Amino acid sequence: MLSEQVQGMRVTQALAGAAAGAVVDGKHDRGELTLEIDAARIAEVCRFLKSDKYERLAAVTCVDVYPMEPRFEMIYHMHSIARNERVRLKCKVGGERPEIESVFPVYRGADWYEREVFDLFGVFFRNHPNMTRILMPDDWEGHPLRKDYPVHGHKYSYSRE
Numbered sequence: 001m002l003s004e005q006v007q008g009m010r011v012t013q014a015l016a017g018a019a020a021g022a023v024v025d026g027k028h029d030r031g032e033l034t035l036e037i038d039a040a041r042i043a044e045v046c047r048f049l050k051s052d053k054y055e056r057l058a059a060v061t062c063v064d065v066y067p068m069e070p071r072f073e074m075i076y077h078m079h080s081i082a083r084n085e086r087v088r089l090k091c092k093v094g095g096e097r098p099e100i101e102s103v104f105p106v107y108r109g110a111d112w113y114e115r116e117v118f119d120l121f122g123v124f125f126r127n128h129p130n131m132t133r134i135l136m137p138d139d140w141e142g143h144p145l146r147k148d149y150p151v152h153g154h155k156y157s158y159s160r161e
Contacts, residue, residue, distance in 0.1 A: 002026050009033060011052070011087055018048045032088065039074070039091035043101040046076070046089075050106055054078040054087070057103065060113035062121045066147040070094025072123055076103070093123060102128040120145040 006012055006026040012035065015023055022045050025036040037045050046057075058077040065071060076089040093100050102125035104110045114125045115134040122143035125131060133140065142149055 003028070006033070006035075011035075011049075011085070014052055015045065015048065018052075019045050032086070034088040034090060036090045036092070039093050039100050042074070042076070042089070042091050043103055043106060046078075046103045046106045049078055049087070052080075053082045054080045054085075056081055057107035057109050057113075058086075060103070060110055060117060062117045062123055062145075064121060064145065064147045070098075072098050072121060074100055074117070074123065097124060098122065099124040099126055101126050104128050119143070122146065 002012070002023065002025065005028050007016075009028065011033065012023060012026065015035070019041060022038050022041040023035050024038055027034050056079040058079045059075075060077075061075050063073040063075065065073060070092040071094045072092070074091040074093055076091075078087045078089060080086070091100060098121075100123060102110065102114055104114060104125070105127065111128075111130070112134060114128055115130070115132065117123050118125060118128075118131055119133045119135050120143055132138070136144065
């Protein structure tokens with residue numbers, strides 16, 4: 001349930017008119033607006049925000065909330081340079097093979113951010129033109145920023161040293 005403060009904000013009202021039902025929850029804390037978006041509608045919401053002068057995608061990142069399910073929170077930091085406004089979008093994704101729609105067709109700058117999340121967390125982005133590893137070697141097994149990833153190292157055991 002959205003608070004009255006969040007419901008009264010310009011961007012929340014605009015989204016309610018353009019993408020009804022896409023905003024699942026939200027909060028305004030310490031001057032920062034965070035909107036939880038239905039993961040199936042993230043590309044639609046980003047398309048609207050770009051047309052609403054949020055011309056800059058500042059970052060895309062992920063949080064692993066293991067052992068909770070859905071396990072991952074995708075986070076998108078949007079910036080309107082014209083209005084000097086920022087909004088943070090969050091989407092929850094989970095399952096055996098977590099995936100979400102790519103926002104690369106809307107914001108070309110999402111390319112490396114999404115590849116980094118794929119590489120380090122294992123979240124797959126549908127319709128991304130080059131969904132390959134960007135930081136780890138191609139033959140690397142696993143995703144090192146997952147909370148269940150071995151902390152002692154993936155391929156090596158140092159207990160004998």
